[in-house]
Amino acid sequence: MALSHALLTALHEAPCSGYDLAKKFDGTVGFFWSASHQQIYRELTKLEEQAYISAVVVQQSNRPDKKVYEVTETGKDYLREWIAQPSTVAAIKDDLLVKLFAGNLVDPAVILDELEHHRSQHQDLLDTYKSIEQRFFADTCQLDVNRRYQYLTLRQGIRLETEWLAWCAEAIESFLG
Amino acid sequence: MALSHALLTALHEAPCSGYDLAKKFDGTVGFFWSASHQQIYRELTKLEEQAYISAVVVQQSNRPDKKVYEVTETGKDYLREWIAQPSTVAAIKDDLLVKLFAGNLVDPAVILDELEHHRSQHQDLLDTYKSIEQRFFADTCQLDVNRRYQYLTLRQGIRLETEWLAWCAEAIESFLG
């Protein structure tokens, strides 16, 4: 049931429509829990049935109406309960690492290409995170409690992407040597 | 279809039974793609139907018979094709980071507990990885090609866990300061 928690968290931060939630990678909780728009709409329907969220239809000019959801008190209690329950660390599920395990089946050039490809993806992610840091967290002393928590998650994003990049470089180098 | 690839990779490394595969965290590909035993048995049945693997029933004394699977040539081709297809970096799906995003809903002590809890889990994982490194990869010069690939994955495990630990420490410290 973790998607429900991620959606409630996103709506708690800022009430919005399913469409807005689906545009996930917008510098919010979507970085740490992505989902397709079909999944999001399905889950929102459920959450509304359970009264964890409530919708207000907003009419727009020149655009379709939209349902803006916000978290109810019941929903907040549900979130609080979930947060208080200890969770286990997320399992790694990574294609690239599995591919390396079977690396001897293919030409090393294939693996090298894939490593380069991943390096550039991680570089892009890191750039994104860093630009968010500069735009929204330039003055770390002035942050309120919630922003402080969010900044911690961003710091971890930056840490992990930096480490992925370093590893890609190390791995690629081991091919050239 | 990524579980199929992970299972084929594991069987390519060492033919074994479904039961063996289910005991995943044994220093092999299971670190990077875990699955429950029910999922594994279901997938093995499919893979055998598709002729990507073949089974030999091994009779044992004092124990139930077991079906030992190995990858066929067709299965290897299938794996090779998959490896050659570029993949996107794995999406982060992490409970703890989502919880931090909604951190202002609960007492900071709740978050602090959870951070401590995660720190100890990451420490355990790091210890496991390091002991594998010492036991199987002490002499990095002597490794064959396949072992070299596997060592790269282990190095990344060590890197990421180290980074998680550092981040947990940083986050916990930010609570005390």
Added chain:
DNA sequence: TAACCCATGTAACCTGTTACATGATTAA
């Protein structure tokens, strides 16, 4: 006038989890 954006949805399917079930052997 073609392609894209806004906004929401259905249907079918695959992946993953939880609970239950069996039956022999072995260790405390």
Added chain:
DNA sequence: TTAATCATGTAACAGGTTACATGGGTTA
């Protein structure tokens, strides 16, 4: 004699992906 290990499975459900569908508005 109770619990754990070996070994494989069924059933039901929840989570997640892919394809398809609609229909107005905007941009090139």
